[in-house]
Amino acid sequence: MTDLILATFDWVPEMPRGYVARGTARPTFVKGRADQLAHFSVVD
Numbered sequence: 001m002t003d004l005i006l007a008t009f010d011w012v013p014e015m016p017r018g019y020v021a022r023g024t025a026r027p028t029f030v031k032g033r034a035d036q037l038a039h040f041s042v043v044d
Contacts, residue, residue, distance in 0.1 A: 023029060 024033075
């Protein structure tokens with residue numbers, strides 16, 4: 001996932017944070033993430 005890039009490679013000072021912000025703002029990302037989290041919330 002796009003947000004994992006930032007969490008995993010946060011030690012890279014030139015990490016393009018705009019890239020992550022644009023990626024996580026896309027409607028398909030928002031829907032996919034919501035669907036994935038909904039799947040796991042059923043188990044809890």
